[in-house]
Amino acid sequence: MNWFRELPIVRKVKVGLITIVSIMALTVIVAAMGFFVINQSLRMLTPKKPSSPYATGLSEIVTKT
Numbered sequence: 001m002n003w004f005r006e007l008p009i010v011r012k013v014k015v016g017l018i019t020i021v022s023i024m025a026l027t028v029i030v031a032a033m034g035f036f037v038i039n040q041s042l043r044m045l046t047p048k049k050p051s052s053p054y055a056t057g058l059s060e061i062v063t064k065t
Contacts, residue, residue, distance in 0.1 A: 004010060
């Protein structure tokens with residue numbers, strides 16, 4: 001069975017599979033980083049909501065008095 005591994009076509013297929021898998025892994029990593037960057041930029045662009053629903057009402061009461 002060792003002679004089968006020595007065939008040039010088997011070697012080429014193995015190198016091709018390793019290349020395809022590594023390119024796919026790099027694509028997944030780059031896509032995940034892109035989603036993270038887009039998510040962070042969108043999070044910075046959206047206005048922050050108050051932590052409790054009473055926070056806005058409390059500030060209005062304080063400014064009125």
